[in-house]
Amino acid sequence: MLDHLAANPLLTLMLVLSTGALLGQIKFGPLRFGAAGALFMGLVIGAFDTRLGNGLGMVKSLGVVLFCYTVGLAAGSTFVSDLKRQWSLMVAGIVGLGAMAAAGRLLGDLLGLSPAHVAGAYAGVLTSPAIDAATTATHGSGDTLVGYALAYPTGVVIGMVVVALVVGQRWPGKRDNRSMAEAGIVAITCHVKRQAELREVPGFTDQSVKFSYLERDGDMRVARGLGPLLPDDRVLVIGSPDDVEHAIAFLGHASQQGDLTHLRRDVDFRRFLVSSPHLVGRSIGELNVQTDLHGVITRVRRGDLDMLARDDLVLQPGDRVLAVVPSNQIEDAVDFFGDSERHVSQVDALTMGLGISLGLLAGSVVLPLPGGIRFALGAAAGPLVVGMVLGALHRTGPFRWDLPGAVNATLRQLGLMIFLAAVGLASGPAFLSQAFTLTGAKIIFVSGASLVLGTVIVLAGARLIGLSAQRATGGFAGFVGQPAILAFANAKVNDERIESAYGALFALGTIIKILLVQVIVR
Template sequence: MDWLQSLLWDPSSVAHIVLLYAFVVAAGVYLGKIKIFGVSLGVTFVLFAGILMGHFGFTADTHILHFIREFGLILFVFCIGLQVGPSFFSSFKKGGMTLNLLAVGIVVLNIAVALGLYYLWNGRVELPMMVGILYGAVTNTPGLGAANEALNQLHYTGPQIALGYACAYPLGVVGIIGSIIAIRYIFRVNMAKEEESLKIQSGDSHHKPHMMSLEVRNESISGKTLIEIKNFLGRKFVCSRIRHDGHVSIPDHETVFNIGDQLFIVCSEEDAPAIVVFIGKEVELDWEKQDLPMVSRRILVTKPEINGKTLGSMHFRSMYGVNVTRINRSGMDLFADPNLILQVGDRVMVVGQQDAVERVAGVLGNQLKRLDTPNIVTIFVGIFLGILLGSLPIAFPGMPTPLKLGLAGGPLVVAILIGRFGHKLHLVTYTTMSANLMLREIGIVLFLASVGIDAGANFVQTVVEGEGLLYVGSGFLITVIPLLIIGTIARLYYKVNYFTLMGLIAGSNTDPPALAYANQTTSGDAPAVGYSTVYPLSMFLRILTGQMILLAMM
């Protein structure tokens, strides 16, 4: 029976370690699906499964636990960075600036409340443990990993801060959703009116492509070429088809417009009224029934050499006789601006004769199977650069120890930059959502399992004999107070729509259960938009601020 004893109890046995992680992850993920009052903890339950196994003595060598923990964290934050990179900088534009400022306010107030409680308890809770409670209260696991990394730099040997995290996390999830509900009743939000307000706001989507058929009625443009009309009007649009004397053709820049010509125009919704007034009037016309056998087809960009090229540089009209009317990227339709940068994974809407469209398909690739091949090089080049960046010491005045982005911050920053600017280095950053999610989930469950197993031996003693209830209460205050303050400011001063505010609250805490609750309350996507707008900056700040607190104050 020696083999069984080794399998179950030998912390240096590879078989034991794999068996332990497999059980902890499987049990944690399964139990995490159980809903209590409509709320589930998701993969975070892996942490509690790990704590349970660690409590009963099932563990692994410390250096192995640390390696798996850090590798899992690196995988998770890098995939997060790749996903949010393209939207990170654009999230600061227009209304996104207000939402991000409010999210920064939540992050700052979380820290302020945590430090206030640290001084209020007057030594009952150590600073590292309060940081662990802070990250449990805001349900941010990568921040916990970054804080652990900072403590390693400081050679910290005190209690595992994951104990504070585990105590605060459950009420953190409940507190976030509870704050959302409390704001609704405090301000007597009328859900129907908020829905109607959203519909009115969404009518101003001037980046979406708008398609229309126009008849030339303006005599001042009769006899003018397409390029002359574009230059004079000063608005961007694509004329993909023209019907002259009953014959349909694809216009080029030198095509002359005449009174009575019928045009198929694609433009932004913002420019549509001006174009209609300038050219003539809108008409109903079924272009599929016209005499020229033309097709419109979405072509998938799969060739790596196309990655990073602008639409205008491809010369589709002059070289192939086709027009590109719009681009679909990650489910969103974009107007075919000549300066738009093409990326692998884009779906390009092309209009032209069948043979010309086929030639363009060959140029762009249009082979779905290519997208199924993971771009491993980009991932590991990014991780390599991220580790180098995270290891660089950055000195700040007043800080006794130089700040390092660490194994969490470095890969996150590099991944965001690669996700946004990778095409300029001809790095293919496209990853299917399922592949990205798979890597993220593997990374986070490995991290949570390692933290739980490592902390399990002392967890019960801390909660029962130590300050466990104080940790729980502190976490709840850290969660609720900032959300109620910023929620009040957002509603009274900035007039933020309630559904958008729900997404803002969930995103600033990087909390998927709260987003899931918000999505159940509306038929629209406002919570998801609010969440995605503030998520990148919030995640970035959550990962860095804990390290800065520890390095500055210890």
């Protein structure tokens, strides 16, 4: 059986993926490993025969490239706007990584571990591509891979425990923005009792509320550019519950005559799937919805997240926009937005291949630094950084960089599981050979203790800074650099701040880890 698996690496990989998926569904207290099940089953199966992990380097690289590039695209759209909030969290991450390197080397020396053990453990517990730099710095020492193999699952387990304990917390995040997913969006009909210019309505100028239906003198119309609101108008107000409440309190009171959206003879609404290539990568403010359709866009649904349609919101393929238009223009709206599942499910292989190629080229650039240190982003951080840049740009001329949400999520999950399965198979023999020895116990202790120290610094820093527990969790996942921890956090809470913070600290953390892992062995 082992000979057959060794001769058929694709079969072995699929076996690990399927059994890992089964393990990932089993609940262990507050934990459910999810995608990380592939890592642990890879360790188990790979331990039976060293041949099972051979020849998987290309597959592992493909997995991590797909994951990092798709995460970069998703995080890039919010990274720039969130940078003011996250720079202090990034500083806390740098301090945490430095403290971990110092503590790991100190504990390693006290316990008699070699610098190669410590360097491998540092790269492993932080699940970092810095293992390549560590291997080079230690001249290919076997101790480096042993430290990596033992510390890697240690980082996954500790990371998931921390996420399970923190991600659902509601500590004060005074300097953080409120999650769009958490705030939610409501639509309430307001009975206007005073004449008011739209710019006077709280939240209208900064687009925290929007109007769609307007009933005046018994006629229904779309609320767009109609001058001031008049007494006895009824208007539909859309936004977060608090913002809508403030706007209605200013204008009058909630209507007792029923919801305007039930009156669909003259004005109608519908969710349209954005599949037109002419709209992708453009902001809502750039569209001619008022002119072409005589309507307004009030909401955009992206994945599981419903967002208010602000003018600066950039549309991505697969978004579902809620548009309010005159009833006789519904078919025109279908043509305008595309509304085609078939078109949006197709991958733009040109832009995806070009983006990943740019990421790999960026990752392959080696910069010599003082002290003989050589720095390169590698096949993980390179695609992530380039993905974040392209995700922030959305489009460059005819090139549309964003992927449809469902396609992005599928590629990300597939890449993650392939990467973890390949790592497990390759690390299984080294893990088994040392896991139950005194040296193995020392490595696990050093890696675990240093990670706990780094965790305390990052989470305490985030709380003192005034960031939410959800952004802190995403930052911690990026600090550890473990894709499975990000997936675990996203499975626990639907919050866009998690992914934004992950992208920021993963990219920065990778750079710092590559440098520090070479300092550890000196």
